[in-house]
Amino acid sequence: MTTAPTQAAVPDPEARGLRLVIVLLMLTVVSGLIDAVSYLGLGRVFTANMTGNVVVLGFAAAGAPGFSVPHTATSLAGFLLGAAAGGRVAARVAQGSRRLWARLTLVAEAALVGVSAVVAFVWPDTTGTRYALIVLTAFAMGLRNATVRKLGVADLTTTVLTMTLTGLASESRLGDGTGHRSPRRTASVIAMLAGACPGAWLVLHHGLGIPLLLAAVTSGMLAVVTSGRE
Structure with a gap:
């Protein structure tokens, strides 16, 4: 009596690469870099954190x-256009591979921020440069935020920490919870600081091009290695 050969397990392509949790934490670092550039170098405007931007507009x-x-207003408009583009992309590809979807978005972000770095290096300290950098980085952050929202990974928005900090405190052992999500939330706060602090130092001592280039390279590397799993 013979038995049928056992079929080899087919590897899941979605599982290849870094988990989305790690990727989103790294993107939070990038957000810190971007907002350091925009707030310190582009006239006290945010291009990643739109909560702060609405207050700044006031x-x-x-x-x-x-x-x-x-x-x-330019930053808000650029962000909203980017978010609209991200929503359109999600409508087309969200039912397919999460890995492909995330990678497409990250490639676009890396390209937009990379162009902004080139502009900052080639045409520093002009009015046109400021507006170009605001539009490019705000559009990139809107595109990314729309994608992150649709991916729905808990506690990792990559740009806003208000609700993260609220959950960290209210659902801690001091609040009404067990704190089981505290490591992820704490990591998100640390990641933002890890981008904002060196980003600010680079802006103050070396201009806008280097932190933008660093942000673009990081997003590009994440595009290559991200997976579709949480």
Whole structure:
């Protein structure tokens, strides 16, 4: 009596590469770099953190010194256009491979931020450069945020920490929970600091091009190695 040969297990292509949790934490580092560039180098405007940007727009509209309505409005518009593009991409590819979807978005982000780095190196300190960098980085962050929202990985928005910090405190052992998600939330806060601190130092001492290039290279590397699993 013979038995049928056992079929070899087919490797899951979605499982190849870094888990999305690690990728999103690294993208949180990139967000810290981007907002260091935009807030410190582009006139107190955010291009990743739109919560802060809405508040900044209010400051600028009230005439507070050091803030610009045109810069902030441009950032908001660029972000919204990027988010709309991200939603359109999600509608087309979200039912397929998460790995391919994430990689496409990261390639686009790396390209947009890479172009912004080139602009910062070639045409530093001009009005046109400021607007170009605001549009390019805000569009990239909108595209990414739309994708991250659709992917739905808990506690990792990559750009906003308000609800992360709220959950960290309210669901801790001091609050009403067990703190089982505290490591992920804490890692997200640390990741943002890990991008913002060196990003600020680079902007203050070496200009805008180097931190933008670092952000672009990081996003590009993540595009190559990310998987579709959480």
